[in-house]
Amino acid sequence: MARKQFDITRRNLLASGAAVSAAAIAGCIGGENGETDDGADDADPGGNGDSAVFHFTQEQSRAEDFDPVIANDAYSAQVYGLVFDGLYEWGEGLELEPKVATGEPDVEDDGRRFMFEIHEGIEFHNGDELTASDVAHSFLAPVEEETENAASYDMIESAEPIDDYQLEVNLEEPYGPFELQTMAVTISPEEARTDDRDAFNTDPIGSGPYTFEDFSENEYVELERWDDYWDDEMEEPNIESVTFVAHDDDAGRISDIRAGETDAIAGIPNDDWDVLEGEDNVEVHRAESPSYMYLAFNCNEGGTTDPDVRRAIAHSFDMESFVNEHAEHTADPMTNPIPPTVNEVWGFPEDEYGEMLPEYDPEEAEALLDESDAVDDDWEPIIITPEGIRASLAERIATRLGEIGYGAEVNVLDFGQLVETYNTGDADDYEMYLLGWTGGPDPDFYLYSLFHESQAGVNQGHFYEGSDGFHDAIAEGRTTADQDERYEIYEPVIEEIVEELPALAAFTQHNTMASGDHVEGLEVHPNVQTNPNLISYHTNVSLQ
Amino acid sequence: MGLLRYTIYRLIQTIPVLIGISIITFLLANLGPGDPVRLMLQGVEHDEEMIRTIEQRYGLDRPLHERYITYMAGVVQGDLGHSIHRNRSVSDLVLHRAGPTLFLVLSAYAFALATAIPLGIIAAKRRNEPTDHVSRIVALIGVSTPSFWIGIMLILIFAVTLGVLPSSGLVYPWRPPDSYGYSNHLELWYHSLRYLLLPMIALGTLQMATLMRVERTQMIESLQGEYVKLARAYGVPERTILRKHAFQVAQLPIITIVGLNLSTAIGGAVLIEMVFNINGMGRLFIEAIAQNDYQVVMGLTMVLGTLFVIGVVITDIAYAYIDPRVTYGEEE
Numbered sequence: 001m002a003r004k005q006f007d008i009t010r011r012n013l014l015a016s017g018a019a020v021s022a023a024a025i026a027g028c029i030g031g032e033n034g035e036t037d038d039g040a041d042d043a044d045p046g047g048n049g050d051s052a053v054f055h056f057t058q059e060q061s062r063a064e065d066f067d068p069v070i071a072n073d074a075y076s077a078q079v080y081g082l083v084f085d086g087l088y089e090w091g092e093g094l095e096l097e098p099k100v101a102t103g104e105p106d107v108e109d110d111g112r113r114f115m116f117e118i119h120e121g122i123e124f125h126n127g128d129e130l131t132a133s134d135v136a137h138s139f140l141a142p143v144e145e146e147t148e149n150a151a152s153y154d155m156i157e158s159a160e161p162i163d164d165y166q167l168e169v170n171l172e173e174p175y176g177p178f179e180l181q182t183m184a185v186t187i188s189p190e191e192a193r194t195d196d197r198d199a200f201n202t203d204p205i206g207s208g209p210y211t212f213e214d215f216s217e218n219e220y221v222e223l224e225r226w227d228d229y230w231d232d233e234m235e236e237p238n239i240e241s242v243t244f245v246a247h248d249d250d251a252g253r254i255s256d257i258r259a260g261e262t263d264a265i266a267g268i269p270n271d272d273w274d275v276l277e278g279e280d281n282v283e284v285h286r287a288e289s290p291s292y293m294y295l296a297f298n299c300n301e302g303g304t305t306d307p308d309v310r311r312a313i314a315h316s317f318d319m320e321s322f323v324n325e326h327a328e329h330t331a332d333p334m335t336n337p338i339p340p341t342v343n344e345v346w347g348f349p350e351d352e353y354g355e356m357l358p359e360y361d362p363e364e365a366e367a368l369l370d371e372s373d374a375v376d377d378d379w380e381p382i383i384i385t386p387e388g389i390r391a392s393l394a395e396r397i398a399t400r401l402g403e404i405g406y407g408a409e410v411n412v413l414d415f416g417q418l419v420e421t422y423n424t425g426d427a428d429d430y431e432m433y434l435l436g437w438t439g440g441p442d443p444d445f446y447l448y449s450l451f452h453e454s455q456a457g458v459n460q461g462h463f464y465e466g467s468d469g470f471h472d473a474i475a476e477g478r479t480t481a482d483q484d485e486r487y488e489i490y491e492p493v494i495e496e497i498v499e500e501l502p503a504l505a506a507f508t509q510h511n512t513m514a515s516g517d518h519v520e521g522l523e524v525h526p527n528v529q530t531n532p533n534l535i536s537y538h539t540n541v542s543l544q
Numbered sequence: 545m546g547l548l549r550y551t552i553y554r555l556i557q558t559i560p561v562l563i564g565i566s567i568i569t570f571l572l573a574n575l576g577p578g579d580p581v582r583l584m585l586q587g588v589e590h591d592e593e594m595i596r597t598i599e600q601r602y603g604l605d606r607p608l609h610e611r612y613i614t615y616m617a618g619v620v621q622g623d624l625g626h627s628i629h630r631n632r633s634v635s636d637l638v639l640h641r642a643g644p645t646l647f648l649v650l651s652a653y654a655f656a657l658a659t660a661i662p663l664g665i666i667a668a669k670r671r672n673e674p675t676d677h678v679s680r681i682v683a684l685i686g687v688s689t690p691s692f693w694i695g696i697m698l699i700l701i702f703a704v705t706l707g708v709l710p711s712s713g714l715v716y717p718w719r720p721p722d723s724y725g726y727s728n729h730l731e732l733w734y735h736s737l738r739y740l741l742l743p744m745i746a747l748g749t750l751q752m753a754t755l756m757r758v759e760r761t762q763m764i765e766s767l768q769g770e771y772v773k774l775a776r777a778y779g780v781p782e783r784t785i786l787r788k789h790a791f792q793v794a795q796l797p798i799i800t801i802v803g804l805n806l807s808t809a810i811g812g813a814v815l816i817e818m819v820f821n822i823n824g825m826g827r828l829f830i831e832a833i834a835q836n837d838y839q840v841v842m843g844l845t846m847v848l849g850t851l852f853v854i855g856v857v858i859t860d861i862a863y864a865y866i867d868p869r870v871t872y873g874e875e876e
Binding site for chain 1 (some may be wrong): 577
């Protein structure tokens, strides 16, 4: 019996082997001349077979939350950004333009009350009209439902519709970033959303230029152009259908665009920039982003509590040459915690900060360390860092410190371990750490989250005490909406950070994309969630 | 002990093994460094209160033993927990991802068996001839080259340079053709094969090389056996000797290797899925580790551990079934 079974298995095995071999040969022969999958729709893993279908490869997997109330990952936001409208939306840069709102809000009660008027006749994709009550729901739901986005809206005391097209929003206190960020709330239909939140999260209904058509978890999302889109001031999108896939592997993404498997990819590693730029049928794009990479010092314990030691570290290596060597195409050095693209709106004196920063001077670094009572002659601080370019920077600092008779121990941690370690304040865990922060167009995102004492042990681990009034000024900056007034409050704070160096600004990373040369009009937006920026008042991407 | 009783006995033996896997995995996932809640909130303004609220929501504030008991109570009912990062049932996530991984791994095995066995036989039959030398060199390269590197090279050659095969993704043959925009099943299968070819070869090469080396050695041993000499002396045709007498006996170690290499193949699939952007369990595993999504890590480890244990049991049973010399545990 056993022998018979075995014979049958063997024959089947050989037969199936032959079939696989034959089919493999057929497959090889069949795909010649770069044939793509004509006729395949957007669900096809491949790309550019259809001139009206835009295939976009994201650089990281989505969390697959498409309900704006609960979603807090940039890659899901890239998808739902085309499905929903914002009350206000980002323009070509980091400035907000009215979208569902008819214009700027009327601000009353010393910046505590905002009166919004919205367009009439806006319809969600299910036919329901978008009213002020939907806007109110969108403002309030993150806090009421305790979602991870709650902190972005918890300054709102109430949001009440006056009628279908007018809304009154009251804040507990004046909140500076409200007009620059919070008003960019994405509008969800209250009834459809609250009817079945789980269903809404994976099959969202918005009022935007594209409808959510098809979705296979962590494979693809397919959007279709909404032909009845309400906004007549905007052109009809040239792209009929958009497919989002994600490819986390850098080399894989580069292969995809070079092989013509996709119309555009996001996230070009610096080392691949020249390769793609040299390709005949590929174009590379970049835009500054509001990102801030920094080297923070433990001001709570250890040698780095001495400001001269921190200055010595800054003197010991050349940040500019490091950035040019490792991220020439994808990053720029920074002088202060406000990213250059944010500073375009605010105009802080970047050049002056640059002059204040300790320049590369190893002799001065050595002298400062020798003179400091806070460190021994054989001082070797611990630098904790995630992998990648920041680990390379940590190694560079350790090498330079080694050259002047000191050194550093670089601990490259996985991100999970890092976020648990960098805010303990314990010098045995770290004396320096390298991290980054991508915020919005307001200095508050960088100053409050990364320097205010309330965030010590939560979002920051330098525990910098600051001068009298340092933390009060950061807190005061968010309680007024007047930009000039806020400039005056923030400017000394930034200057103190540059002078005392609780954190040394390292570099700002760019948003990068590559597209096939058949893609026209594609520009990278500084706000990563707004990419791919296929349709707006300023752009209308097409495929040739 | 009969075969049925032996099978039941082996299956019962797997229970403590699986409990052991669950305890080790649970402890590693929960006591290891990294806080999933802090990681989830990284980059978002938050405070300690928000951290506590989320910990409470997912039961992370409860003692470890309580969490383990709750977790295991769910596991026996098919509930592998809830992913913190993805806000989804882990069972659903794993089920969704199992198809692509099994499709890839089984295809790679099919490729490995279909190529290794004939090549191993030819190499053994032509021992120390040029064909044998070439096959041994190929096997040596196959065994020593990481599968992800083979994958990247295949992409560069066949997708980027020649442009004859796709560089990433898979077309699943079990889906309706119209979900990909294909008009019929033939077109679906054709594209499915085109997308499968490169990852299948990349993953199957190591298995192929391993199997080929074993097949060659076993066939050489078989061909030198007394029973083969006797068969030759009786004038049995060489083809029949090869097919019936030598080949059959030589396959037992292959069965063992196929069963035990399942874990290697799934391990290889993790990397291949990343390189070829295939949404299988391997890619989910990598993402879950990076996100400290410990429920997903545990769920996947349980599933993969169970698959491995089942693979071993099936190998044992198949071995016992095929080889009459294997005893079922009765007195020796």
